[in-house]
Amino acid sequence: MIQRCDDCESWIFYPRSRCPQCLGDQLQWKQIAGNGTLYTYTVSRRPTYPSFAEEVPQRLAVIRFDEGPHITSTLVNVADDAIEIGMAVEPVFEEQPNSKAVLLRYQPADESRRSTVGKETDQADEIADSHLTEEVLSYIGKVGEPVVGYPISEHEVRRFCYAVDQLNPAYVDPDYAEEGLQVPPAFLSIPFDTDVPLSELSDDGIPAVPKGAMMPALPKLKRRLWGGGEVEFFQKMHMGDVLTKQYRVLDIYERSGGSGSMVFMIMEWTYTNQHGEKVAVEVNTIIAR
Numbered sequence: 001m002i003q004r005c006d007d008c009e010s011w012i013f014y015p016r017s018r019c020p021q022c023l024g025d026q027l028q029w030k031q032i033a034g035n036g037t038l039y040t041y042t043v044s045r046r047p048t049y050p051s052f053a054e055e056v057p058q059r060l061a062v063i064r065f066d067e068g069p070h071i072t073s074t075l076v077n078v079a080d081d082a083i084e085i086g087m088a089v090e091p092v093f094e095e096q097p098n099s100k101a102v103l104l105r106y107q108p109a110d111e112s113r114r115s116t117v118g119k120e121t122d123q124a125d126e127i128a129d130s131h132l133t134e135e136v137l138s139y140i141g142k143v144g145e146p147v148v149g150y151p152i153s154e155h156e157v158r159r160f161c162y163a164v165d166q167l168n169p170a171y172v173d174p175d176y177a178e179e180g181l182q183v184p185p186a187f188l189s190i191p192f193d194t195d196v197p198l199s200e201l202s203d204d205g206i207p208a209v210p211k212g213a214m215m216p217a218l219p220k221l222k223r224r225l226w227g228g229g230e231v232e233f234f235q236k237m238h239m240g241d242v243l244t245k246q247y248r249v250l251d252i253y254e255r256s257g258g259s260g261s262m263v264f265m266i267m268e269w270t271y272t273n274q275h276g277e278k279v280a281v282e283v284n285t286i287i288a289r
C-alpha cells in the first residue's frame with residue numbers, strides 16, 4: 001500500500017500527511033503490485049543491523065516502483081554479476097521466523113537472472129570443513145581476567161563529548177549541572193580504550209584481541225566484523241568511578257553465507273564499579289570470516 005493524492009494523482013512514498021507535489025491533504029492508501037526497476041544498489045560487507053549479521057554481504061537496493069516513487073530494499077536470489085541497474089524487479093514478501101514481521105525484498109523479474117547465491121542456508125550440518133573444532137567450542141563459557149579501567153574524570157568525559165559531538169550541558173557545563181556533571185552512558189567502554197602501538201599489531205591484519213578477552217584461533221578466518229551489540233544499564237556512572245570489566249564467551253556458532261562459512265562469537269562484558277555494583281552488561285557479536 002502506498003499513498004496517492006486525490007487532487008493531482010501523484011503517487012507518494014514514504015508516507016506523508018500532505019502531497020509533496022500540490023500540498024493537498026487528500027491522500028488515500030492504494031494497493032500497488034510492487035513491481036519496479038532497480039534504481040541503484042550497493043553491496044555491503046558489514047551488516048546494516050545486528051539482525052542481518054548472517055546475511056552479509058547484503059545487496060542494498062533502491063527500487064523505483066512502476067508508479068514512480070522509490071523504496072529502499074534488499075536484493076535476494078541474485079548473484080552480484082547478474083545485478084544490473086535498470087533491470088525489472090519484483091517483490092518477495094519474506095516472512096520472518098519467530099516474528100509476525102514480513103520483509104519486503106526484491107528479486108529479478110527475469111527468472112534467468114535469478115540464482116540461489118546469497119541465499120542463507122542455516123543448516124550447520126551442511127557446512128563442509130567446519131571451523132568449529134573441539135578446541136574452538138571449548139571457549140564457550142570461558143571467563144577472562146577482570147580488566148580495570150582508568151578513573152572517570154570530567155576531563156576525559158569532556159574530551160569524549162567533544163569528540164562525538166554529544167554536547168549535552170549535563171555532561172560538559174559545570175554551571176548547568178548544579179548537582180555535578182553527569183557521565184554519558186556511551187562513555188561506558190571508553191576508560192578501557194588504550195592505544196596499541198603499531199609495532200604490537202599483527203602484520204597479517206588480524207585484529208588484536210582486547211585485553212581480558214579470549215577468542216579461539218581461527219587460522220583460516222582472517223577478518224573480524226562487528227555484528228552489532230546491545231548494552232543494558234543497571235546503575236548510573238559517576239565522576240571518579242573506576243570500572244572493572246570482565247569478559248565471558250556466551251556462544252560460538254557457525255553459519256554458511258554467500259561468501260563462505262562464518263563463525264559468530266557472542267561476547268559478554270560485565271561492568272562493575274568500585275563498590276562491586278553491576279553497572280552494565282554489554283553483549284557483542286563478532287563475526288570471523
Ligand SMILES: [Zn+2]
Pocket residue numbers: 005006007008009010019020021022023024
Ligand atoms: Zn497532489
